[in-house]
Every structure is written in C-alpha cells, then in structure tokens.
Amino acid sequence: MDRLIDMLRDANPREKDYEELAENVMNIVDRVVHKTDEKIEQSTDVLKAIISPVMNEGEDGMWPPRNPEALKLMEKEISNREKEGQLDESFLSEVNAQLRQAKDEVDKPGLQVMLQKVLQLYASNFLRKRSYAYKGGEVVVPEKFLESIIEAPENDWNRLLLDGLTVGKGDVSPEEFYAVTKKRIERILIRTEGGSYQQRVLVEYIKEIQARAEEIVNRLQGPAV
Template sequence: MLRDANPRELDQIVVENVLAFDAGFWVRLAARIDLCKSDDDKKDYEELAENVMNIVDRLIHKTDQKIEQSTDVLKAIISPAMHEGDVKWPPRDPDTIKLMEKEISRREQEGQLDEGFLSEVSAQLRQAKQDGDKPGLQAMLQKVLQLYASRSIQKRSYAYKDVKDYTSISFLSTFSLFSGGQVVVPEKFLESIVQAPENEWNKVLLDGLTVGKGDVAPDDLYTVINKRIERVVIRTEGGSYQQRVLVEYLKEIQTRAEEVVKVLQGPTI
C-alpha cells in the first residue's frame, strides 16, 4: 500500500498510522530491500524509506513545536502565581486568580487552548502527582484546568428548557417564571456553581440546596449534572483531553455537593 501510494496519499497514510512506524517497521523494510531481486525494486523501496522518514521527521518537528507553544501558553497563564521561578500556592494576592482567568480568556480567543495545551497541562499534572513533593504546583495546575472547564461550560446555558426534557426532576423545584419565560431551577443552580470560584462552592451549595437554605433537591442537582455530562460527551471528541477535563470538572461538582449534603444531613442510622 505504501509503495503504490502517490505523495499525497503517502503523507496521509503516514500521519494516520504514525505509531506503526517503529523500529520493527524499519527492520522489516530493510529486510525487504535486501531481498529485492532487481535494482529498480531496490531503488523504489529505498526512495519509499526516505520519503516515509522525511514525513515522520516533519511530524516530530511539528509536534515538538506544538509542545513548545503549549508550554509557553501554560507559562503565561500561571505567571501571576510564580515568584522568582517558584510556585506560590495558594496565592497571597487575591488578584492572582483573576489575572490567570484573564490570560485564559485571551489565549482562548486566540485559539491556543486546544488539545495540545490540555495535553501539556495534564502531563505536567501527572508528573507533579507522581513526584509528590510539589503540592503547590499540583494545586495550581488543577486550578488551570478548573478555570478552563468553567469557562468552557459557561458558553452554553440550559436554564431555559421544555418540561418534557426534565421528566426525572421533581416538578415543584424545576420551573419558575422569569422574564415571561420558564427557568429550569436546577440547571440555573448548576450554572451558578460553575460561575462561582471553586473555594466558594460550599457556600453556593449551602444556599441553594434544600438540605441548606435553598429550593433545589440534591437529586435534582445530580440529575442535571449527569445530563450536562451527557451533553459534553456528545459534543466533544471521544477520548479527547477536552472531554476528560470537562467531565471530571462536572463530577467534581457532584462530589462536592454529595459531601455537603452528607455533612448537613448528619450521620445516618
């Protein structure tokens, strides 16, 4: 297949199967060249090997450039929390998070918060967890992903929907009149949590849930969280870092809500 492909097809084949061009592939190709019975066949395979190698080299170069660019973007975002090369977390300056949010917004508008960026943040976060000696760095990278997820999820509001879309939610806590229309109260509540800083989630949950001071039943909140997760899965590429980050963020909200509910309800007998 490689030998018969034209330059454009060869480029596409290599890109789509780049992981297949490992040491074993080159050994097999070298053996094939040695077994050639004619000089023409040998020359064809040698040219094929050179072309494939050039394509792989270009891919590696582009990947290196992308990693470097993603690293620069991350450095710019976390720079407000850096002091003389060291991470200061939690930040003492209350404006640090706002500056990070501002930079995330700017980088997003420039189209730089892509899979490469999320991959870089996730890789550094995994390394920080493995090292175990830099809790500040770990918390800061988690904050970067939280800020990204919060901004991404806020782009779509589902607070205004038909009753039929929420048959599993108790009716009394679902709808209220707002500006002549109907508001899905649990969805609106979820969006208020997403909009709030993570360190204020407990207060928002306390004020909004029926086990606290609010009108939203915990099960209704869990229902809209799961529905939002389903929407994320549908709208994002399966297995992508974007999907993973957004889903984990929503699950983090549910976990926090469950913890708050458990504390407020007290021990069960």
C-alpha cells in the same frame, strides 16, 4: 515491517521505487516529529503564561497565591488564550503531563494545586459558553443553579450550595441537582471526542461539583439509606 526492511535491503539499486518510498516515509516522519516538538513547545509557553501571575511571586509557585488578583489574572489569560484557539488537546496533554510530574515532586506542593486550578479554570471557561437554563422562555431552576456554580470560583462552591439546595436555604432538592449534573455529563460525552483530554477534564469538573454537593448533603442530613 520486517518484510518491508528485507525488500528494501534486497532491492535492485536500479529499481528506485523502494528507495523513494523509504525516503518519503522518513521525510514524513521528520516533519511529524518537528511539528510535534513545535506544538509541545507552544503548549508549554501557553501554560507558563497562564501560571505566570503565581510563579512571579517566587518560591516555586506557592498556593494559595499571596496576590489576591493572581487567580483573576490566570482566568483572564485562559479566556484570551481560548479565544486564540491555543487551549487545544496539545495544551491539555501538556498540563496533565506536568501534573503527573508535580505529584512526584514532594518539595513543590503548590505546583500540583496550581495545575489542577488551571484545569478547573479551563473547564469553567469552556462550560459557561453554553447555557441550558432556559426552555420555552421559562427558567429551568436546577440548570440555572448548576451554571451559577460552574461560573463561580471553587472557594465559593460551599456557600452557593448551601444557599441553593433545600438542605440549606435554597429551593433545589439534592435529587434535582444530581439529575442536572448527570445530564450535563451526558451532554459533554455527546459533544466532545471520546477519550480526549477535553472530555476527561470537563467531566471531572462536573463530578467535582457533584461530589461537593454530596458531601454537604451527607453532612447536613446524613447519607441516603
């Protein structure tokens, strides 16, 4: 970089190559910065639209929302925005940036939970589009069970896990369930870009489900020795 600067400074004015190069580089940089600013602004608008059912209640977005329909409205907005191709890496980056900032704002405890809910709804909406619950015409019960939890609101996870796992009323052993959650994470890692926000959000969502299952199993039968 220093060498290029020296060459530009010492160049003969009649030799326009370096001047043209510098001008082209600056034009490209300006376009990239402008495009980035536009993308950030668009992602911010999308996020505002998603959380508007809760923010419209006032009080900086109290959580849980007083309106029981607010979560369904958020989920519907996420589905619509996903169909329009607006829930991309820029959007996820913006949500994560807002989430980091919310963690430092102790006077807005509901905002952090709300943004985490946005990421959960995004992951649920994305993961439910591909099913691994059927193989050779047969139902793969542990996979079907996992997918029922992926599609369910977080508040229903405990009930579903108790009804589906053998430590409760179900037929899926903890070992079978842990195996399919591990397999689902492996599939995510293969099918998404390494290091992307999308990969991180989807993997974290499955890990949250597994952690909830482990918590219930440990509570009912004790931790594995």
